[in-house]
Amino acid sequence: MSKELESTNTDIRSINSHVMSLNEWILLIILSILWGGSFFFVKLALKEIPPLTIVLCRVFIAAIILNIISVFSGFKFSDLIKHWKSFLIMGLLNNVIPFSFITLGQTEIAAGLASILISTTPLFAFIFAHSLTKDEKLTTKKSIGVILGILGVSLMIGIDSIKGLSNGVIGESLCLIASFSYAMAGIFGKRLKGIPTLLTATGQVTMSTILLIPIALFIDHPLALKMPNLTSLLSVLSLGVFSTTLAYLIYFKLLQKSGATNTLLVTYLIPISALLLGIEVLHEVIETQHYLGMFLIILGLISIDGRIFNLIRPNKN
Numbered sequence: 001m002s003k004e005l006e007s008t009n010t011d012i013r014s015i016n017s018h019v020m021s022l023n024e025w026i027l028l029i030i031l032s033i034l035w036g037g038s039f040f041f042v043k044l045a046l047k048e049i050p051p052l053t054i055v056l057c058r059v060f061i062a063a064i065i066l067n068i069i070s071v072f073s074g075f076k077f078s079d080l081i082k083h084w085k086s087f088l089i090m091g092l093l094n095n096v097i098p099f100s101f102i103t104l105g106q107t108e109i110a111a112g113l114a115s116i117l118i119s120t121t122p123l124f125a126f127i128f129a130h131s132l133t134k135d136e137k138l139t140t141k142k143s144i145g146v147i148l149g150i151l152g153v154s155l156m157i158g159i160d161s162i163k164g165l166s167n168g169v170i171g172e173s174l175c176l177i178a179s180f181s182y183a184m185a186g187i188f189g190k191r192l193k194g195i196p197t198l199l200t201a202t203g204q205v206t207m208s209t210i211l212l213i214p215i216a217l218f219i220d221h222p223l224a225l226k227m228p229n230l231t232s233l234l235s236v237l238s239l240g241v242f243s244t245t246l247a248y249l250i251y252f253k254l255l256q257k258s259g260a261t262n263t264l265l266v267t268y269l270i271p272i273s274a275l276l277l278g279i280e281v282l283h284e285v286i287e288t289q290h291y292l293g294m295f296l297i298i299l300g301l302i303s304i305d306g307r308i309f310n311l312i313r314p315n316k317n
Helices: 022-045 051-072 077-082 084-105 111-118 121-132 140-163 167-192 197-219 230-258 266-280 288-305 307-312
Strands: none
Touching: 022 084, 022 111, 022 230, 022 266, 051 084, 051 197, 051 230, 077 084, 077 197, 084 111, 084 167, 084 197, 111 167, 111 266, 111 288, 121 140, 121 167, 121 288, 140 288, 197 230, 266 288
16 A cells, blocks of 8 residues: 555645546556555465564565666655655654554455455545644544544444454454555655655655564574475565565655655555455455445545535535
8 A cells, every 4th residue: 555645645635636547547446456565475475474574575575676777767866865754753654563464464354354454545645634633634524534534434333243352353453454554655745845756655665664673583584494396486576576666656656746646546546456366366255345334434544535425516615
């Protein structure tokens, strides 16, 4: 999802009048597939590689590629050092915590279900923004959206919670914590508004790699593991190259061309691609309550987005 949120939440409150072209819509769909595919790749990699090792490899690959791109774009190592504290916090909130918790959560739940839960990130972002900022207060429409989203999440995990803390509930809770972290990253990311987006992306994955190396070595002992099969290795490589590096580059391109409000539409599309991959390729089974929960979450996001209301009543806020 990744990383995603820092610039999105910076002007999420504004109404973007830009009409997206066909090429921009194609890029948006590709981005949703790349981020939706990350849940699929994680599920495949987990068959032979421990969770934190997967996350470390993902950010390490992205850090190498993005640092090379940054150098060719004219950035220097001193540019990263200058903002290292901010990149450290962003790396923790936007990569280390959510990537790790999503991957750990997927050891217990399906990839499609994980993607639905992560799609709640904008809902939590608005809740936190209302409490922690002065200029992003909840309106009636946004409040309705948040309530619908919370109902959707409650529907998905409520039944299992009554029965007790099963593995499914633990996995779902981990994914929700990841959503909280993404939301906090979006709010903190407003402080990085003056820093070039490519430098921010490079800095946060670089600091994420530094943070994860000792953690993964201590917990997973990856150097002592046997060589994974080709499918797992290609899945990790795809996570780093496609779902992180390429996704970042497309995301930032869309931000510049389409604006944050239009780019936020990817939130609606990610669960669709993740669900299709999970069901068709991994043969996952998603229960009826999860589909109903996703429906409520999407209604909530549409309410928060507001453009449906603007089409119905274009002259009213």
